[in-house]
Amino acid sequence: MKKPVIHAPAAAMQKLLEELAAFSAPGPGVTRLLYTPEWSGAQHFLQEKMAGLGLEVHTDSVGNVFGRLNGSQHSGSVILTGSHIDTVVNGGKYDGAYGVAAAVTALHYLAETFGPPLRTLEVAAFCEEEGSRFPLTFWGSGNITGLYDGRAGDSIADPEGVTLMEAMNACGPGTGGSQESSDKSGNSARREDIGMYVELHIEQGILLEQSALQIGVVQAIAGQRRFAVRVTGTANHAGTTPMGLRRDALAGTAEMLCALERSAVEAGAPLVATTGRLEVIPGTPNVIPGEVQFTLDIRHSEAARLESFCAALVAAFREIAARRGLMLELVPTLATSPAPMNQALCEALEQICLEQGRSFRRMVSGAGHDAQLFAPECPTAMIFVPSRAGISHSPEEYSSPEELAAGLNVLTALLYRLAYEVS
């Protein structure tokens, strides 16, 4: 069968991206937090937009928005594509929104050009992924895949003390599905009919730009381990305490951070290890630090390597603390498993890149994405396009129209292959 030429309308997608970016709280960049008026405005705009483009719109009880293009066959299993609609505070236009805008554009283009698909295609605009308003992530995809059941405890509240449940209820019918259906089922967002999931996203890293490649074919989303670490020594006078009599919590921490970096470099890519927050107590120039608290963020695409790295690191930290007479406490605060992408889909993406004459590389996503929630449930794929200077979660976030168009056409070609070329 001759491959059709895929030429999705990138200008329409770019316009949709700009329209979505207009739904933002005041301030630099885009701020669209879960269940805020801006967020609600964007989700309603998207519903109208998709309906106008001929997609069958539906929502669910937590505020995910879907636009469906029914398949003429195989209607029982859906090929889902999209991303999240929420942003961080003062984020960019592309993180999440790009995957949504490209999915809408792709489905409309496919329907207009090739008619109804054999298998059902659906756009998803997930209500939440970032965890920027409430201390919880993946509320959108997590409710679809069963990580959540539509409920969050009262401890899940925003900085103003509004709980997630209060915010969701206050959003009312605008949340998505009618309030009644939510009340009746208790978990109307859970879906068992997703047969595949494909997500297009900006890289949020610098690898593609550095290697001047157009497309990243994601092999896996890295698993994460996070720890809160507390090192306790003895606060003392910086002038009167000889070096040999100190139990300096910061000097011990510095040795641990050097070990962290050295072992991460030795482990090699895709392992990354970071201390992003560190506090010194009492924090006075002429007092030897009695306590240091810091965070560890460690990621790898292979569970066994992630585990063994963390185990060796903890052992090294314990050795340093014991030798220095320091107390060490390590509390795990996050543990997500690596999410391998579907290999057949990865190969299909590589074939499409070759057919379209696009440069590409295989890569691991060090950042978390909605796709990691779907990967254990169904064949899942992710496509990356370059981020300028690797910058994301910032008003400076940028990918060029050409880069965005390349990703759109790869996505569209994959969806065509999955939904129209069913054997």
Next chain:
Amino acid sequence: MKKPVIHAPAAAMQKLLEELAAFSAPGPGVTRLLYTPEWSGAQHFLQEKMAGLGLEVHTDSVGNVFGRLNGSQHSGSVILTGSHIDTVVNGGKYDGAYGVAAAVTALHYLAETFGPPLRTLEVAAFCEEEGSRFPLTFWGSGNITGLYDGRAGDSIADPEGVTLMEAMNACGPGTGGSQESSDKSGNSARREDIGMYVELHIEQGILLEQSALQIGVVQAIAGQRRFAVRVTGTANHAGTTPMGLRRDALAGTAEMLCALERSAVEAGAPLVATTGRLEVIPGTPNVIPGEVQFTLDIRHSEAARLESFCAALVAAFREIAARRGLMLELVPTLATSPAPMNQALCEALEQICLEQGRSFRRMVSGAGHDAQLFAPECPTAMIFVPSRAGISHSPEEYSSPEELAAGLNVLTALLYRLAYEVS
């Protein structure tokens, strides 16, 4: 000439210490900040106390309080002894106050026992040393020795925005000298008649306790260099930025802190080097630190060694920063010269310890003291007694009555030798 037996009344000194400790703002320990009601109360109490003990009381324009025992000969040059009356917030009973209470007790005891001295003795209760209310230290001894001239700029203000000058003027005549004499002379606190200065103080370190010795004969007060350091890299996503592409300000800082500790240990005592404050920006667990700000506090009793250590350290920091692509800024924030104590006075103190059967050691004071202001002006000596667990600037600060009595008797014997045994 047969040495007289010195047996100063330690109980009287202990009582005076307790009486002074009662002048405190509410809260744990003792809080007696410059020009506060508590401070004013203590200085007035001291004036009355000394007058009652037969000392000739005078004050100066900045609030230093003096109690004079006039010499029958050599009246032109004064042997000054004492310490500061102010405390840190929630400090102890002994820091500063011990040197004042012991001096008062010693002078009264000497006068009662041996009559008037040949050379004039004077107790000094310096108004300020700690820098706890205003961002300035040694306001008391500094005005006597010419470091200050009775004036401080409007930028020298307490956390409530009250300037030092406003606080001093509000204290009114209670400050010390009459307001008029201060206004007329502009610098009435400057004294040119100090022939010697002797200060008794708690060690505020753990060396005497660790070696189970009674007396520290201070050879020098360490000079200090302080720096504010800023390391700038690039904030980036902790998940998407490979180890090899990072410019992690905290990883670079950790390497610097390890180099700091290693080189300080290699340099050997009495060098000490400390980072007490450190801040990470932005300080988010999943963001690679783009900037770290930290302090350096480096001390040594020999100026040349202090300088060469600092120069080598800065060079090592620059090498680390350059290799990692980080920007390094080092701003000197404090530079005090080492203050060697007078060797004849040190030898006299050692002889007295031997005569009194007291164990002692020579040592360097890593902490700053009023004595360092006098050392360039006149022969100066310092005597240390043990601090339990080396703890100071805390309600936990403690030295036993026996330890305090030993220091009192060494001080008294030295004053006897200097003021009564004049050849």
